[in-house]
Amino acid sequence: MNPKLKRIFSKERLPKRPEIKREKMILIYAIVIIFVLSTGTRLFSGKYGFYINEFDPYFQYLSTDYIVKSFDQKGFGGLFDYFNWIDLMAWYPEGRNVAATSFSGLHYIGALSYIILRDILRVNVSLYDYLVLLPVVIGGFISIAIYFLGKEIDGESVGIFAGVISAVSPPLVSRDAFGWWDTEPIAYLFGIITLLLLISFIKEERTTLLSIIKASIAGILLGLSMTIWGGAMYFVGTVGIILFVALFFVTSYESLFEKAIILLVWNLLISMMFKKPGYMVLINPSNIVIYAALLSCFTLMIRQKSVLSITIKDKFYSVLLSFLIGVVLLGFGTVGGLTKRYLTVLFPFERSAEPIVESVAEHASATSVEYFAFFSVMLFFAGFSIYYIFRKVEFKKLSAIMFAITALYFAASFGRLMIYLTFSVSILAAIGILVIIRSLFTQQIQFSTKKKGGSVSNTDFKIIFIAFLIIILVFNSSIWIRYADQPVSLASGSLSTKAISSDWIDALSYIRENTPEDSIIISWWDYGYWIRVIGNRTTLVDNATINTTKVGLVGKMFLSSEEEAVKIIKDLAPNKRNIYVVVYVVTYHKFQEGLYLIGGGGEESKFTWMAKIAGLNYTLYYDDVNNQPTNYFWEETLLGKMLPFIPTPIQYGNQIITAHSYNQKIGKENSKYFELEYSSSFESNGQVLVYKLKV
Numbered sequence: 001m002n003p004k005l006k007r008i009f010s011k012e013r014l015p016k017r018p019e020i021k022r023e024k025m026i027l028i029y030a031i032v033i034i035f036v037l038s039t040g041t042r043l044f045s046g047k048y049g050f051y052i053n054e055f056d057p058y059f060q061y062l063s064t065d066y067i068v069k070s071f072d073q074k075g076f077g078g079l080f081d082y083f084n085w086i087d088l089m090a091w092y093p094e095g096r097n098v099a100a101t102s103f104s105g106l107h108y109i110g111a112l113s114y115i116i117l118r119d120i121l122r123v124n125v126s127l128y129d130y131l132v133l134l135p136v137v138i139g140g141f142i143s144i145a146i147y148f149l150g151k152e153i154d155g156e157s158v159g160i161f162a163g164v165i166s167a168v169s170p171p172l173v174s175r176d177a178f179g180w181w182d183t184e185p186i187a188y189l190f191g192i193i194t195l196l197l198l199i200s201f202i203k204e205e206r207t208t209l210l211s212i213i214k215a216s217i218a219g220i221l222l223g224l225s226m227t228i229w230g231g232a233m234y235f236v237g238t239v240g241i242i243l244f245v246a247l248f249f250v251t252s253y254e255s256l257f258e259k260a261i262i263l264l265v266w267n268l269l270i271s272m273m274f275k276k277p278g279y280m281v282l283i284n285p286s287n288i289v290i291y292a293a294l295l296s297c298f299t300l301m302i303r304q305k306s307v308l309s310i311t312i313k314d315k316f317y318s319v320l321l322s323f324l325i326g327v328v329l330l331g332f333g334t335v336g337g338l339t340k341r342y343l344t345v346l347f348p349f350e351r352s353a354e355p356i357v358e359s360v361a362e363h364a365s366a367t368s369v370e371y372f373a374f375f376s377v378m379l380f381f382a383g384f385s386i387y388y389i390f391r392k393v394e395f396k397k398l399s400a401i402m403f404a405i406t407a408l409y410f411a412a413s414f415g416r417l418m419i420y421l422t423f424s425v426s427i428l429a430a431i432g433i434l435v436i437i438r439s440l441f442t443q444q445i446q447f448s449t450k451k452k453g454g455s456v457s458n459t460d461f462k463i464i465f466i467a468f469l470i471i472i473l474v475f476n477s478s479i480w481i482r483y484a485d486q487p488v489s490l491a492s493g494s495l496s497t498k499a500i501s502s503d504w505i506d507a508l509s510y511i512r513e514n515t516p517e518d519s520i521i522i523s524w525w526d527y528g529y530w531i532r533v534i535g536n537r538t539t540l541v542d543n544a545t546i547n548t549t550k551v552g553l554v555g556k557m558f559l560s561s562e563e564e565a566v567k568i569i570k571d572l573a574p575n576k577r578n579i580y581v582v583v584y585v586v587t588y589h590k591f592q593e594g595l596y597l598i599g600g601g602g603e604e605s606k607f608t609w610m611a612k613i614a615g616l617n618y619t620l621y622y623d624d625v626n627n628q629p630t631n632y633f634w635e636e637t638l639l640g641k642m643l644p645f646i647p648t649p650i651q652y653g654n655q656i657i658t659a660h661s662y663n664q665k666i667g668k669e670n671s672k673y674f675e676l677e678y679s680s681s682f683e684s685n686g687q688v689l690v691y692k693l694k695v
Contacts, residue, residue: 048487058532103274117130154397240287244293288326382404385428500684521582540573550572562671585603587599595660644664
């Protein structure tokens with residue numbers, strides 16, 4: 001070889017191969033495993049069908065699709081058409097102002113990210129498929145964010161355990177799973193990142209460029225979360241509470257005040273970008289907590305400039321002053337902008353008197369059984385870590401406890417808000433597990449037994465504990481698998497069952513393909529989004545429930561006589577000829593062919609809420625003593641006649657019970673006002689029926 005080339009390619013001249021330490025490789029593998037475990041868990045329900053899940057995500061898809069189509073037609077100018085969109089196929093005849101009644105941030109994030117993926121990255125995927133899979137990926141990033149939050153609080157080991165625990169947490173799996181294109185996943189991710197950035201810069205003694213960037217990003221993400229999900233108020237309020245806690249730990253109040261102001265300003269500016277929450281965010285109770293914390297910080301900052309040190313007494317007085325000012329503002333009604341649903345969250349022990357809020361299953365309060373079912377033995381480890389943290393209080397670890405306390409408070413109101421507990425319980429449980437493991441492997445332990453000469457050595461005890469921990473994790477896995485392995489709602493007929501049903505899929509296909517385009521479809525509000533989006537037909541009411549008066553009128557229609565129901569329909573949809581009424585009935589036990597027990601989640605279970613929302617006396621329709629619909633319901637109401645059942649007493653063991661024999665009471669000819677146009681197969685335990693108004 002040429003001597004010159006030999007020198008060039010000699011070992012001394014060649015660049016060294018990059019080396020990665022073994023610890024870093026293990027850490028990278030752990031993060032990858034967390035992401036894969038999280039996304040894999042959330043893909044379980046995909047085996048039942050490639051559908052968007054639940055009801056609200058269909059509206060979110062429709063709105064996201066509107067932005068994308070406007071962009072495709074008009075370019076960048078089309079991105080703003082959304083703000084003038086009145087959806088006349090919803091809430092007929094007035095329609096729905098989508099931008100004013102929706103969390104538009106979700107729609108724009110979905111649309112813009114899809115446009116970038118399709119047009120810049122050149123990924124060939126439909127918007128529907130993208131939105132079905134996007135929540136799964138977001139779920140993986142949530143677990144990664146929880147890893148970093150745990151790492152910030154108590155090191156990498158805690159972060160890894162917290163990430164793994166969150167990856168299989170049932171409340172989280174149920175809210176960011178396959179097809180769940182809804183408000184919670186992205187807002188939850190942004191909220192966790194906000195808290196991560198907050199506790200990372202809060203104790204820094206000086207306001208550096210890096211801390212300004214962190215505060216800005218935290219404020220932007222917090223504001224975005226408020227444009228995505230109303231429940232993001234939890235994160236805003238928690239930021240305020242953490243700022244209060246920080247007052248007892250920081251030494252430079254000026255630096256804390258500056259960074260908190262930056263965070264707040266960005267939060268408010270971004271929150272007001274869209275009509276919802278809009279300017280009302282300025283008097284939102286969650287932001288009031290931040291204002292109060294800033295007021296306390298400001299008074300301490302002023303005092304710190306005049307005296308050398310701040311006493312604990314000064315800090316308590318400052319916090320008390322802010323609290324009193326907040327109470328006065330609340331008393332004068334300057335805090336507001338909340339619906340009854342959100343007031344129930346703030347005051348969880350005073351349930352909403354609004355029947356339409358109480359009628360939603362996910363708005364029910366969480367029970368102690370649910371807490372254990374969701375978190376099982378992780379609650380024990382979390383409790384142990386709280387004891388450990390209070391032995392030597394540190395700001396970051398105390399923040400984890402504050403996360404849990406605030407989450408527990410809000411989860412007490414609505415069961416769906418137990419998602420808040422996921423990241424705090426994951427981190428606290430991880431701390432508890434690590435404390436026990438470290439104790440085992442750093443101390444010599446020997447337990448004597450009652451038998452002479454018997455003892456359990458340190459090594460034996462470690463093996464026992466590791467075996468116990470494995471058993472716990474296996475037990476915990478059986479829980480999350482049960483929650484993850486659930487079909488999407490459309491595939492199961494919106495029932496809590498793993499049985500696949502094509503009832504709604506077939507019925508919506510019939511509506512889309514066999515009813516005139518100008519048809520009005522009347523149903524109970526639960527199915528409004530499905531009919532509007534999948535059935536592509538105009539509806540009177542839907543899952544937004546933005547007009548409870550109209551929802552009540554639909555309930556009254558179902559519980560009126562046929563003649564009175566027709567009058568209500570004509571008032572709700574004047575000058576319309578093609579009007580259809582859709583009902584859904586479910587059974588939960590089959591005695592023999594044609595004989596069933598009803599009450600499984602269709603209108604046969606919901607008519608009492610129809611009565612309450614309509615302001616009717618529900619006892620006229622339901623017998624509380626026998627837990628059965630009354631004869632008046634079956635014989636005198638439109639819904640009673642549309643449901644294809646007749647109560648039939650039968651001998652069951654030693655008692656007489658009321659079963660229901662299958663009977664189509666309204667067909668083509670035997671009703672003056674309605675005729676049965678379509679009924680699904682009833683091969684599963686549910687059936688969708690479509691009736692047409694004759695007059």
